Amino acid sequence: MSSNHQCRDQAIRDTHEAAAFNQWLANEIQEALDDPRPSVPQDEVLAGMQARIAATTALARS
DSSP states (O other): OHHHHHHHHHHHHHHHHHHHHHHHHHHHHHHHHHHOSOOOHHHHHHEEEEHHHHHHHHHOOO
């Protein structure tokens, strides 16, 4: 197979991989938008994550 064919084949594979990723991402986004659960405010999420990080750090130090 010539170098040109190999490059073209790789470009096609890359295009298919990108399309598959885009479809997966679109599905994930739609699933999140369709989720009926109430949203959680960012401040609440960050406070909870900071508490988890602090607890994990404290546990690792002991």
